[in-house]
Amino acid sequence: MIKIGLTGGIGSGKSTISNFLKENGIKVVDADKISREVLNIYPEINKRIRSEFGAEVFLNEETLNRKMLGNIIFKDAEKKKSFENIIIPYIIKEIRERIDLLEKEKEKIIVLDAPTLMENKLNEEMDYNITVWVDRETQIERVMERDKSSRGEVISRIDSQMSLDKKKELSDFTIDNRGEVEDTLKQVKKVLRVIKEMGK
Numbered sequence: 533m534i535k536i537g538l539t540g541g542i543g544s545g546k547s548t549i550s551n552f553l554k555e556n557g558i559k560v561v562d563a564d565k566i567s568r569e570v571l572n573i574y575p576e577i578n579k580r581i582r583s584e585f586g587a588e589v590f591l592n593e594e595t596l597n598r599k600m601l602g603n604i605i606f607k608d609a610e611k612k613k614s615f616e617n618i619i620i621p622y623i624i625k626e627i628r629e630r631i632d633l634l635e636k637e638k639e640k641i642i643v644l645d646a647p648t649l650m651e652n653k654l655n656e657e658m659d660y661n662i663t664v665w666v667d668r669e670t671q672i673e674r675v676m677e678r679d680k681s682s683r684g685e686v687i688s689r690i691d692s693q694m695s696l697d698k699k700k701e702l703s704d705f706t707i708d709n710r711g712e713v714e715d716t717l718k719q720v721k722k723v724l725r726v727i728k729e730m731g732k
Contacts, residue, residue: 534641534731535631535657539649540664541696542689543674545709549664549720550645559639561630563623563646570622571596580618585611606689620652627654641728650702651694660727663703665696666710 538553538560540546554560571577581601582590589601605612627644634642646654655661666674668690675686700706705723709716 533635533639534727535659536641536643536727537649537655537658537661538643538645538664539647539655539661539699539703540709541647541671541693541699543671543678543686544664544666544696545674545716546645546647546664548713549707549709549716550643552717552720553643559634559642561627561634561642561644563627563644563648566626566630567619567623570619570626573626574622577619577622581615584614584618602689606692609692612692620648624652624654628657641731647693650699655702659731660705661703662705662707662723663696663699664707664709665700666708668696670710671696 538546538550550560550562578590578594578596581596585601585604589597589604591597601615605615627646631642631644644654644658646652649655649658649661671690672683672686675681675689676683679686681689705726707716707719707723
């Protein structure tokens with residue numbers, strides 16, 4: 533089974549590519565989706581978050597206020613690290629289990645869609661890695677438009693992640709997503725063709 537890591541940053545358009553892959557029959561393990569699911573799978577996570585950040589980051593007894601928590605951790609590197617230390621081991625555990633299951637099901641190719649692929653060294657477990665890239669200014673403008681956030685808020689969020697340029701250096705392939713969707717999808721198809729040929 534060929535394992536492909538797919539990463540990017542906020543506003544890079546990674547979700548568009550991930551959805552395209554799913555629509556074309558490729559199994560995608562979605563780390564963002566798993567990051568929400570683990571809160572239900574492992575109730576002890578919420579207990580630890582409540583203990584570390586207080587009851588105010590919850591909408592009710594069980595539901596995490598992700599927006600409020602995000603605002604806290606994107607402004608404070610120490611708090612971000614504390615949150616990651618709580619949740620990331622559970623996310624990685626689920627990712628590995630789901631990839632193992634797909635391998636047992638004899639899938640020929642799978643994609644791990646993970647915004648923090650490199651930060652958590654999961655790229656080292658993949659056969660190939662792809663970064664969805666845009667220039668910084670395009671990234672800022674897209675997120676401001678999408679989230680109706682201020683420029684300062686967006687820059688704070690972008691700067692809390694590994695830069696797209698750094699991710700690009702660590703990848704085997706780069707998808708330049710500054711243009712039209714059709715151009716991006718042509719690049720995706722070409723990369724997949726190359727990977728399938730290399731994997732034969």
